[in-house]
Amino acid sequence: MQNSNQQTPGMPLSAIPSIVWTLTGCIGLIGSNSLALGPIAPAMAAALGTSVQTVMIASAAFGLGTAGGALALGQLIDRIGPQRMLAITMLLMVFGFAGAGTAIGPEMLIAAQFGLGIAAGVALPAIYTLAAVSGPPGHESRTLGIVLTGWTLSMVGGVPLSALIADTLGWRAFYFILAGAALLAAGTIARRPTTKGVAGGLQTPLSALRVKGVLPLLAVCGCFMASFYGVYAYLGDHLHADLGLPVSANGLATILYGMGFGAAALLDRFLDTHLARPLLLSVLMVLVTAVFSLMFVFSGSFIGLLVLMGVWGLANHLGLNVLIMRLTALDPQQRGAIMGLNSTVTYLALFAGTIGLGEVYAGQGFRPVVLCAVGLMLTGVAISLLAARGSAAVKRDAERRQTATPR
Template sequence: MTETTAGPAAARFSGAQSRHLACLMLGIAVVGAQALMVAPMLTDMARDLGVGPAVIGRAHGVYGAGVALAALAAAPRLDLWPRRATLIAAMAALALALLTASFAGNWWVLAAAMGACGLAAGIILPSVYALAGDLSPPALRARAVGRVITGWSLALVLGVPLAAFLSELFGWRGVFAIMAGLAALSAFTFLILPGRSEALSAASVSYRQAITQPGVVRLLLVTLAYMIAFYGTYTFLSDHLRGLHDAGAGLGGLIALSYGLGFGAAVAFDGLLDRLGPWRLAAPVFVLIAGIYLVQPWAAAAGPLAIVLLAAPWGVLNHFGLNIIVSLLSGGPEATCGAVMGLYSGVTYIAHFIAGAVMGLVYADFGFTVLALVAGGWLVLAAGMMMGRSPSSQPSPRTYPG
């Protein structure tokens, strides 16, 4: 490893660093696309397998359970495993699981295959986030994470619309097969990532070691509040709009497109996080996101165009919010980074489950306006937890494994 300082010389990524981050971004894009592509194909999948749409929804729910299970089970061991080899093996497993799903003859096989996809994604996501932190100089960490999480924007802007279009040509099975090929390609690109002859840690890292790192418990609680609010509103927004305006499923695609464009465009301003400090910007950004949630019912009532336009700044702010959380969590010691990011992924998908179960009850009993108020409250709580932090609490500089 070579020492990299936070001075002027570290103001730009090297060519090798840029290529490594591009590989990681592609990996996130593949994981995001295969997770999000089910929505536009759900009706066709249900019809082909002879079940109702809700059954396919439950089968897809197994995916989220798989992500959470793998992330939490693997968290103490991620720093025991060499990052590059782990990513290659997990992405290859994802490709195999997607290919299996494309041949599913009933919903049970589909659910099992999607669960396997979730298990693989539960290893890939924290490993990618941890490696993004490993590969970046401290002064460029937020920009590095910003590049990598732009893969989610690619998944929204390209993955969801393209999956819908390709399903018209090749059917949903063809889309799963194509995605399996992209996962295999991503595994191949991981070969250029810097490797290690040994793991970062000589022994597995316990949850206690991970959560005793400064600020980790607080950040995981922030993650829980943040993700419950996001998934709670994103999941039920389209249903609310279709009831209000008798709209088709295409409106949800437009919202995803607008959100994804905003999310991706925000990468140009990630340098602000490095210059001003993620801790300083966290509370203001979270309060602005809370404002977005409070405005959503009004925009939905105003018409489809208003909510589509609102999705773009929502994407911009969520990019910053996610970058803040991931940058801070991945900025600790390398020996515990994988474990911490595994906990982050596990908490994220626990929040996904809570959003569907608890926030779904709020939506069913009280409507979207109350749901949006609750979501805003979660973000205000997250903002409160991020206040009162000093720059001295941020992680110390690390080395770049060149």
């Protein structure tokens, strides 16, 4: 079945519902909190009388809370409705940001970040669920692509801004600004007409695993995210320790990645046209694999790596877009729970990729880390090909049954 976007190739910005921009801002807030902790950690450690390593435990607590919140509470999105659930979680984030900003010790900071993680674990799948249904028909991928650029906002804007605010107003001011922005987002979402939940809801957080096609796509997500976080976590140290570049070089690499990620939104209309093609996800996973392979070749070239960062961001945006669209299309009645499982896998992959490839990096360096990422992505490609083959077989069987039905 061809996507309707083939008849309507363009979509003016005026046709995009205002809630899409609000969802983009919500992603930016969540990303700014999770990505900005590293740059301002030294200032926070000095103020709290502890070490940078202890402060960074709060980042791990955020990731753990996100995975746990998505797994335990994701099904509430379907029961209560994604819009109402997002408004509630953004309001809870106000208290989390305020708690981080008023922390008098590392324990309070870690607790606040854990609470923020739980809220983010519900907010992210609610955002993706709303994005999948908020855009004009035939432009679902482009709508989701706009929402995904919130990650670019956090990388290119949120991270540098956090350092600037910490230097001028103090690191606590950064969290108070996030709290104010979260309150504004919660109010904006709450004032809109509410989307209804599903009567009865789900029985258990894991019941969405029974939806046909969920498991292989979640496995692809795990390979995709573990390879990304594993390489991204140690690229900066590779640039500094192995190539002898200043720490600021990592900031430039991050900005180029974010620019590539954001620029990919211009290609999302292509995804709308070809989303129904079973092999599209596999092709995009191959593209990411090729980027890692080139990173292995050009690991000693700063210019080569900078160019690849932009391509990597573009490829990751397109791959993430198609992956989310495929997951949300599996069962419209359980979108929230499925997106909750996606967030759970994503943050477990963050933990596993960072820890597992960290051992490889410590013992053998950056190039073996990239090879491991290539292996993970090839596994993801194989799984996506098997899933595409199964999906095509199901579609052919359905078409044969429809043809055989007496009229």
